[in-house]
Amino acid sequence: MEYKGRVREIVPYDRRRHAGGYGFIQSDDDQSIFFLLAWANYQPVKVGDYVEYETEMDEANRLHANPVQRDEKRMAKQIKLMLKQGNYTTFRKRLPVPGVRTSTTNMAAAYEYLNNIQNDFGEDNDVLPSTMLSTINEWISKLLDLMDDFDKHEQLKNLLVNRNLLPKKNQIEELITLQKNLRKMNYEQRGRYYGVRGEQLVQAKLDQHQLEYVQNPTLPEFDSDGNVIGATEIDFITVSMFGIHVIEVKNYGANKNQEQKITITKDGQWGRIGAAQENVTNQNDLHIAAVEGVLFSAKELENIDKVKLLATPIFVIPNENVELQNLSAEIIVRTGLLYDAIARPIRKTRQAILKNDEVQRILAVLNNALEANRQFQYVLPDEHFLNDAYSMLSRYEAAMYVFEHLEEIYQ
Incomplete structure (x- = not known):
C-alpha cells in the first residue's frame, strides 16, 4: 500500500547487522516503519521531510518501506495554498540583491546622488532619509537569519529557494558583501554629516571676519622628489594678510550625548575614548606639503x-562636547578662538605678511591647481537599488509568513 507522511524521528537500527544504514521513520500516525536509507531517492531523509513510499512486510514480520522518496509535490501545493491565503505570491525571477557600483566623481556629486535616493526611500517608508542604509542592512540581516531558521526544514527551504522567495547559495555571499558596503557608506555618510556641520561653523567664523579661503580643495600630493603621487582633500585654506593657514576641522564627539576627552601627545598622536589612536598631525602635514608644493x-x-608661502596648520574642534588636553606644539582651538589663532602672530608687529595682490594671486593658483584632482572613487547604490531592496523585502515577508505557519504546511 502507498503511504505519505512527515518524518518525525530517525533512529539508527541494529548497525551490527545492517552496516548499510537502516533506520526508523516515526510517522504521523505513530506507526514505526523500517526502511533503507540508501533507497531514499539516493539522499538521506531528514526529520521534517514529507516522504512517500510503498509498504510491505519483511522476513521478521515488520512493516518495511520500499522505496522512500521525498513528496515534493504535496509540500509545493501546501506552500502555494499558504501564500495565497496570506496574499503573497511566488516569483519567476530570482530574488534580487540590491546593487552598488563604484563611480569616479567628486564628493559633492556623490553625496547629492546618495541623498536623492535616501529622500525617495524616506517618502516611500515614512522614515528619516538618513536611516535608509541602516534599514536596508537590517532587512538583509533578517533575511539571512531566516535562512538559518529554515536549516531545520531543508526540504521546505529548498522549495522556497526554487520559488525565488529565499536567496540561492551564491546570493548569500553577495548579500554579506552588500552589508559590508552599506556599513561603509553609512559610516562615511555619518562622518560626512558631522564633518559638514563642523565645517559650516568654521565657515561662518571665517565669513564673520571677512577672511578669504578655498573650501574643500583637492590638491595634488607630492613625493620627496616633487612627483605627483595622488591627491589629498583639505577642509579650508585661508589666504589673508596674516599668511596662509591650512585648517583641519575635527568634529569629534559631535554625535555623542556624553562628554568626550581627546589627548594629543607630544608626537602628535590623537587619543580618544573608545577609538584607536590617530596621527591627525601627520595627516595635516600631508595637507601642508600639498599646499606648499x-x-x-x-x-x-x-x-x-x-617664506611668505609657508603654510601654518590649525586644528579646529567645532563643538563643546570634548575635553581637550593638548601636549603637542600644534595649534588646536575651538571655533570661537579660530580668528585669534590666525591673527595672533602679527598682532604685535602690526606688519602684514601678504599684500592684497599677493593674496589674490595665491588664491588664483590654488583654485587652478585643485580643478584637475577633484574626482575620487565612491561606492554608491545603482539605479535599481531601491526597487531591488523593496522586492527583496517583499519576498522575505512571504517566506517569513510560511515560516510562521509551519504547522499548517505540515498538516
Missing part, C-alpha cells in the same frame, strides 16, 4: 619670497 612650483608666484 603647489605654491612653490607656481611660476605666477616666483617673485614672492618662499
Whole structure:
C-alpha cells in the first residue's frame, strides 16, 4: 500500500547487522516503519521531510518501506495554498540583491546622488532619509537569519529557494558583501554629516571676519622628489594678510550625548575614548606639503619670497562636547578662538605678511591647481537599488509568513 507522511524521528537500527544504514521513520500516525536509507531517492531523509513510499512486510514480520522518496509535490501545493491565503505570491525571477557600483566623481556629486535616493526611500517608508542604509542592512540581516531558521526544514527551504522567495547559495555571499558596503557608506555618510556641520561653523567664523579661503580643495600630493603621487582633500585654506593657514576641522564627539576627552601627545598622536589612536598631525602635514608644493612650483608666484608661502596648520574642534588636553606644539582651538589663532602672530608687529595682490594671486593658483584632482572613487547604490531592496523585502515577508505557519504546511 502507498503511504505519505512527515518524518518525525530517525533512529539508527541494529548497525551490527545492517552496516548499510537502516533506520526508523516515526510517522504521523505513530506507526514505526523500517526502511533503507540508501533507497531514499539516493539522499538521506531528514526529520521534517514529507516522504512517500510503498509498504510491505519483511522476513521478521515488520512493516518495511520500499522505496522512500521525498513528496515534493504535496509540500509545493501546501506552500502555494499558504501564500495565497496570506496574499503573497511566488516569483519567476530570482530574488534580487540590491546593487552598488563604484563611480569616479567628486564628493559633492556623490553625496547629492546618495541623498536623492535616501529622500525617495524616506517618502516611500515614512522614515528619516538618513536611516535608509541602516534599514536596508537590517532587512538583509533578517533575511539571512531566516535562512538559518529554515536549516531545520531543508526540504521546505529548498522549495522556497526554487520559488525565488529565499536567496540561492551564491546570493548569500553577495548579500554579506552588500552589508559590508552599506556599513561603509553609512559610516562615511555619518562622518560626512558631522564633518559638514563642523565645517559650516568654521565657515561662518571665517565669513564673520571677512577672511578669504578655498573650501574643500583637492590638491595634488607630492613625493620627496616633487612627483605627483595622488591627491589629498583639505577642509579650508585661508589666504589673508596674516599668511596662509591650512585648517583641519575635527568634529569629534559631535554625535555623542556624553562628554568626550581627546589627548594629543607630544608626537602628535590623537587619543580618544573608545577609538584607536590617530596621527591627525601627520595627516595635516600631508595637507601642508600639498599646499606648499603647489605654491612653490607656481611660476605666477616666483617673485614672492618662499617664506611668505609657508603654510601654518590649525586644528579646529567645532563643538563643546570634548575635553581637550593638548601636549603637542600644534595649534588646536575651538571655533570661537579660530580668528585669534590666525591673527595672533602679527598682532604685535602690526606688519602684514601678504599684500592684497599677493593674496589674490595665491588664491588664483590654488583654485587652478585643485580643478584637475577633484574626482575620487565612491561606492554608491545603482539605479535599481531601491526597487531591488523593496522586492527583496517583499519576498522575505512571504517566506517569513510560511515560516510562521509551519504547522499548517505540515498538516
